[in-house]
Amino acid sequence: MSLYESVFIARQDISAQDVDKLSEKFSKVVTDLQGKIIKKEYWGLRSLAYLLKKNRKGHYVMFGVDASPEAMAELQRQFSLSEDVIRNMTVRVANIDKSTPSIMMRPVGEKAPERSGDRSEKYSDKRKGGDE
Amino acid sequence: MSKGRSEFSDNSAYGGSNVPVVRNVFFRRSRGCPLEGLSDEELDYKNIELLSRYVSERGRIMPSRISSISAKKQRKLALAIKRARVLALMSFVEQ
Numbered sequence: 001m002s003l004y005e006s007v008f009i010a011r012q013d014i015s016a017q018d019v020d021k022l023s024e025k026f027s028k029v030v031t032d033l034q035g036k037i038i039k040k041e042y043w044g045l046r047s048l049a050y051l052l053k054k055n056r057k058g059h060y061v062m063f064g065v066d067a068s069p070e071a072m073a074e075l076q077r078q079f080s081l082s083e084d085v086i087r088n089m090t091v092r093v094a095n096i097d098k099s100t101p102s103i104m105m106r107p108v109g110e111k112a113p114e115r116s117g118d119r120s121e122k123y124s125d126k127r128k129g130g131d132e
Numbered sequence: 133m134s135k136g137r138s139e140f141s142d143n144s145a146y147g148g149s150n151v152p153v154v155r156n157v158f159f160r161r162s163r164g165c166p167l168e169g170l171s172d173e174e175l176d177y178k179n180i181e182l183l184s185r186y187v188s189e190r191g192r193i194m195p196s197r198i199s200s201i202s203a204k205k206q207r208k209l210a211l212a213i214k215r216a217r218v219l220a221l222m223s224f225v226e227q
Binding site: 007009046087089097104 | 172173176177178179181215217218219220221222223224
């Protein structure tokens with residue numbers, strides 16, 4: 001079993017409920033092949049950086065998955081079969097943080113969480129050291 | 133002979149004007165990698181806010197000699213930008 005992050009983009013003209021149904025369907029593909037969905041995120045209807053099959057926007061859904069390579073191959077096959085999915089990408093990751101939502105879940109314009117605030121302090125200390 | 137000598141003096145004058153530029157480059161070199169201390173989770177295809185800082189106006193990945201990012205971080209940054217492009221989070225070309 002390995003850890004993967006799998007993102008798919010659904011067509012802009014389907015409703016959020018349909019997207020929910022779609023992601024249910026895809027998570028079932030993984031669980032049927034003894035995989036586990038560790039994390040599931042809906043990033044919302046985002047505007048795309050360029051046209052994808054004549055879509056200007058798309059529903060983004062991300063899965064954090066612990067599954068066998070075979071299960072992931074099947075998931076990707078299902079992605080490409082679905083007419084509603086306009087793009088998908090699966091990458092291997094070292095670990096999946098179950099509790100903290102990814103950066104995409106953060107509302108636009110909101111400041112970074114405390115953790116990165118701590119880091120920037122560490123940064124400035126380092127900078128000072130470098131200047132001396 | 134005399135012509136050659138005058139050329140020589142011209143050259144040295146030119147070289148003299150170049151000195152501050154050289155010094156400037158030297159000064160710039162002393163800054164460290166701006167992404168130093170950043171975790172691998174942070175340098176990720178989802179972090180578009182960070183990635184778009186290291187992309188030119190046309191959407192090209194900035195060379196590390198300009199951004200002074202370390203080679204190790206630059207490789208990770210380039211991979212993250214390329215992944216973000218696949219997902220249409222960033223554009224390949226900004227026209």
